[in-house]
Amino acid sequence: MAKIKHNNFIDTVDTVFSSAKEKGILHLYAEGEYLNGRIIKINGREMLHFGTTGYLGLEQDNRLKEAAINAIRNYGTQFPLSKTYLSHPLYAELESKIEQMYGVPPIITKNSTLGHMAIIPTLIRDEDAVILDHQAHWSVQNACQVLKLRGIPVEMIRHNNLEMLEDKIRMLSGKSGKIWYMADGVYSMYGDYAPVQDLLNLARKYPQLHLYFDDVHGMSWKGQNGTGFIFNTIGKLEENIVVVSTLSKTFGASGATFFCSDGKLRQKIKTFGGPLTFSAQLEPASVAAAIASCDIHLSAEIYEHQAQLAKKTAHFSTLLSNSSLPLVSENDSPVFFLGMGTPATAYNFTKRLFSDGFYLNLGIYPAVPIKNTGIRITISAHNKIEDISELARAMDHHFHEAVEETGSSDEKIRQAFRMDIQSKLPFQKQQTELLLIEEKTTIENIDKQEWNKYLGTHNILDWEGMNYLEQTFSGNEDSATKWDFFYYIIRDQNMQVVLMTFCTFGIWKDDMLSTESVSRYLEEIRKTDPMHMTSKVLSTGSLFTEGMHCYIHQSHPLAEQSFRMLLNKMEETYNSLGADMIVLRDFETGFRWDEMIRNHGYFRIDMPESCVINNNNWQAIDNYASLLSTRSRQHFNREILKYEKFYDVEIKDCLTEEELNKAYRLYSNVKERNLAINTFPYNREVFKNMNSWPNWEFIILTLKDAPEKNLVGVMFCYKNSGNVYVPELIGMDYIAGDGFNLYRQLLYQTIKRARELEIGRIDFGISASFEKKKLGASVIPKVAYVQARDNYAMELMQTLQNETNTAR
Known part of the structure; x- marks a missing residue:
């Protein structure tokens, strides 16, 4: 069973909280020798306190204090x-x-x-x-x-x-x-x-x-x-x-x-x-x-406290209703939440209010969705009417400043919270007038030479490979594997490419990167409800590809601005499509603009590791073991080379109808058995198109001594213009191949084939990294950035993961 590295929810939360802590917003300490409820001292600065949950202020009542002191003396x-x-x-x-x-x-x-x-x-x-x-x-x-x-x-x-x-x-x-x-x-x-x-x-x-x-x-x-x-x-x-x-x-x-x-x-x-x-x-x-x-x-006094608080709450509510501030929920509780949208805007706004002498709470993931970051303000009996009025004035001023400074808008924030859009604030261009973005919906409208220069040397992303993906998935009758394609090219004033990427819009299973036990539980439900726990996702790249999906001219002076422009454009597309989630895929750890992306309303998750073999100077294949470590060489001789004699290996550009049917059944065997990365299975048309499209070939394995020369293993491989060899999918007969190390042999034959073609790079995909590493593959950690409309699916996946892990 293929093993992958799954994302840890705690690590994601830690990343978000650590960022807020570094900004000086979370994990603070109150200072001073006493507290009065109205004023709180933090980092040497006195601030009006609008963050308490002691709404009536009874924690400062002298009767409660004296009662507690006497109890300590007596008991x-x-x-x-x-x-x-x-x-x-x-x-x-x-x-x-x-x-x-x-x-x-x-x-x-x-x-x-x-x-x-x-x-x-x-x-x-x-x-x-x-x-x-x-x-x-x-x-x-x-x-x-x-x-x-x-x-x-x-x-x-x-x-x-x-x-x-x-x-x-x-x-x-x-x-x-x-x-x-x-x-x-x-x-x-x-x-x-x-x-x-x-x-x-x-x-x-x-x-x-x-x-x-x-x-x-x-x-x-x-x-x-x-x-x-x-x-x-x-x-x-x-x-x-x-x-x-x-x-x-x-x-x-x-x-x-x-x-x-x-x-x-x-x-x-x-x-x-x-x-x-x-x-x-x-x-x-x-x-x-x-x-x-x-x-x-138990006395009439409680109603006086309630009335006084209600008066202050109503005053604050009136001030907010007369402002342009995005209040998320209108009610008569003493808890108010102002939508900020992105963490960047929330951090900026909070720091501004801190500097003006107002303490309030940051509301951030996982308490709220990452794009629903906001500010929680609580009104208490300690707050004076003039304090509340001054806070409302300061918030109205600093909100517009924070929004403009972080490149957001009232429209974006209200859209994130599904609120009525009341106004449009000016959007800071941040030099984007020096950039031009082109949007296409088909590779046919993009220059082949230019595309291949910037993205085409990766995975199956050359122009022909993208054409295959479009023809295979954009017209798919099965809604589960039907994708819309969006291509974005950002150029400077000299028409030089600063950024190039493509995105797909389709349906993903919410448990795609959950543990296998969670997926097995959900697949039982999907037998009667196929779309249970699925989401509409706009993602860079596609579920069929991996690796670098976004080219960025890193040394260009407008590189960061181009990436910001891409994020804004994707968000615009995300909202127009009514998608549930945006995913920026397959960035290497330590990505240059990691913090900027997270501040833009994304949280970072660990992706399964990518496995790659790079060797532009292949030695003789008979001596392949010499490329490996001592321990891996022993494994290679004992578990792979020893079994090669049992197989006949054939490379085919095209399969007969019968062979294609058998190959598809072998793929289905693997798909049904392996839920480590749980995507919708591909239909037969995906493989039929491989059979008729340039650059696809099939590595076929049969057992020499079998009475019938039936396929026992197949690797579906893409040849990318001599740049990279991609074993995209695999099919296996687990019963016939039992005892013959079939999976390892398919990996090895893929390496041999790449050497024959003199292709120096093999993209081995994102599962079974331990097996591939033993064959000389480098393991590359990858991350993705995710933005979702709410936390429901992610929280449910975490709950199911805890449940199924416990059950085991």
């Missing part, structure tokens, strides 16, 4: 014992007061993350199923990973997509007990709400549906007794609803609470709920502060 800094054995003296009072607030007895946990870890595995039975909103908080999604070990289905839907939710409910209803939908009440990035009333209607339609809400961002500033957004919306806690809330954030203390109307279930979770049983309990200071906060929540 110590902690009570180091599990609550299973003994709770410290303040716990009973806290539980009683929270029950007064909600009318329901609570379960109290150390924090909401540990709460989800305690509650979810106990709440969800083996016969149940779970559906997650893909923007549900990480702590909820992480707790659900444990369920998969028990074989419990855990599905995911796009954010607030009720149509998709209903489809999942129907799918699960016949084979599950309860179906739990898990969502946030108020989402932490955009400040938008779960569609609670619609969900209640859906629960009435489907009695199996149960609702699990994480309402930590809806707490205190909303509802009777400050019980939060969800309780304010549902009124009464029905048996099919559970709610997790918080004693931290707006509540001003620490800890989290869980509510359900089923007393037996509540007792079961409290009796044995993982962290509830085995972890330490809340410190006396935290419990005392929470009790003091309960007293405020």
Whole structure:
């Protein structure tokens, strides 16, 4: 089975976060000997604080502070014992007061993350199923990973997509007990709400549906007794609803609470709920502060706090509505998100606001899609009306400056967030008036000599090879392998080529670079739903080619500007096509404009390594082993040369109809077995066109002693004008070739053929790099840059990867 190097999600996140950290925006430290909630000091500079999630400012209330101080004096800094054995003296009072607030007895946990870890595995039975909103908080999604070990289905839907939710409910209803939908009440990035009333209607339609809400961002500033957004919306806690809330954030203390109307279930979770049983309990200071906060929540004072915050929130909302700032979600929560589009614009804007004395939060991947980077502003009781007015003024000014300076526009940002386009800001040309871009949709309209000079010496990218690709895929009746072609040539004023590339637009499987176990899981679903988890992708190059798809005149003074022009043009095409994703493929690590691309709204992923043999001075083929290392030479003599005598080898420019049918079946054998790179299989027309197109040939292997001279192996190879030999596809009879090292022999015969043709370079592709390296191939690390409209597919792939890896 071919092995490839798969991208690691953690590495991608680390790259994004590290970039923001280097810009001085993330992983900062507050300074000073005290905090007051309104002013925060960072790097020696005092700033107005618009980043807190303590919306009512109760964490600075003297009553909570005094209660915490007295508790430490009376009970110590902690009570180091599990609550299973003994709770410290303040716990009973806290539980009683929270029950007064909600009318329901609570379960109290150390924090909401540990709460989800305690509650979810106990709440969800083996016969149940779970559906997650893909923007549900990480702590909820992480707790659900444990369920998969028990074989419990855990599905995911796009954010607030009720149509998709209903489809999942129907799918699960016949084979599950309860179906739990898990969502946030108020989402932490955009400040938008779960569609609670619609969900209640859906629960009435489907009695199996149960609702699990994480309402930590809806707490205190909303509802009777400050019980939060969800309780304010549902009124009464029905048996099919559970709610997790918080004693931290707006509540001003620490800890989290869980509510359900089923007393037996509540007792079961409290009796044995993982962290509830085995972890330490809340410190006396935290419990005392929470009790003091309960007293405020149980008094009329809470409504004064809510009203004051609502006044400030409404003031900020009015200021934003009167500006041209792209507010992503309009609602009455204290959380606001301004769309910036690219990280570059967000970094620029944030640094400008920092310099003006305003602290606010960066919203970046994976919390939001990379092209939906933005700024989260939170309004709290600490902010004065004049602070809020000054912030709005500064944002309106600096937004236009940041957009212009980073080459973006209001139109682009609103397009990225699928918002109504209100205005068009001037776009900074950045010397692009000195460049001319040509766009073609067929290689026929491009000069053959010029194309071959810049891109044609790579892979099968010569003019004839591109013609083959167009004729084979652009007219394909199968939508899964039908591609549109776009060619871009950027020239300077002297008509010199500065950049040249081509792109294809088609359908990709979302698991193309996922692990084989994920692909096998999805392929079972695709037996009845062939387009399940697929996306429309605009990509440099094509799925049929690899290597250098973009020529750039690196020393040209307008090289960087030409690449920026390409990114803008591709984004324009991406939007006009309604594509789901842009992919810039096959750049070598350390690409010169790596940071610029990422700041433009892409994240970098590792691609499978490319394998290449370069030898412009071939020695005698009989002495090929002398080119290899000692260890590889031993492998070559033992595993390859030893078996060559069992094969007859024939090179053919054209196959008979019967041979073509057999070769196609052998290709299908390999495709069905190898999901390391999961693309749609090519239909027979792809191979029929090879048979009639110049520069294609076939290396045919048969076994000498077989009673019938049937094909057991075939390599489908392209000869690129003497520049490069490309074994593009392979076909094998695994049964007949068993014990004869068929795959290794096909690789070796490919090398022999390239030497016969005096072609010094062999592009060996991107799988089985270990085997190819033993035959003298160099392994070249490659990266790609990806921009997607949302994170749904990527997050689901990561979830499935975790699930299938665990199952193994």
